[in-house]
Amino acid sequence: MARQSISFTEPNDxxxxxxxxxxxxxxxxxxxxxxxxxxxxxxxxxxxxxxxLEKSEKSGFTDATKEQILAESKSNLNG
Incomplete structure (x- = not known):
């Protein structure tokens, strides 16, 4: 294991x-x-x-309703 010498502020110490x-x-x-x-x-x-988040941002916009998005998400989670 590597040994290091570090200093702490008084409250942290x-x-x-x-x-x-x-x-x-x-x-x-x-x-x-x-x-x-x-x-x-x-x-x-x-x-x-x-x-x-980056993948989602790059995937673009959708015209699906929030209910459709939720149903698709649940379907993806359940296989």
């Missing part, structure tokens, strides 16, 4: 310490790694949503 003190995490490193994993997961979700 106090928060990290409180999380370790509450035994939620065994160390600041474990907590920081967990926060990074969460951020990476969120970024994957954001990227997926962005891709879907």
């Amino acid at each position: 106090e928060w990290l310490k409180s999380q370790v003190d509450s035994q939620e995490y065994s160390s600041k490193s474990e907590l920081v790694n967990d926060l990074i994993r969460q951020a990476r997961s969120q970024q994957k979700q954001i990227d997926w949503i962005k891709a879907k």
Whole structure:
């Protein structure tokens, strides 16, 4: 595992310490790694949503009603 030296602002350091003190995490490193994993997961979700939005924007407009769009969406989800 790579070792890094990082600095935290006082409020962030106090928060990290409180999380370790509450035994939620065994160390600041474990907590920081967990926060990074969460951020990476969120970024994957954001990227997926962005891709879907870009695809939708490129697909153009429709004359279908909202009911027709909903029915088609449900049909696509159900196979």
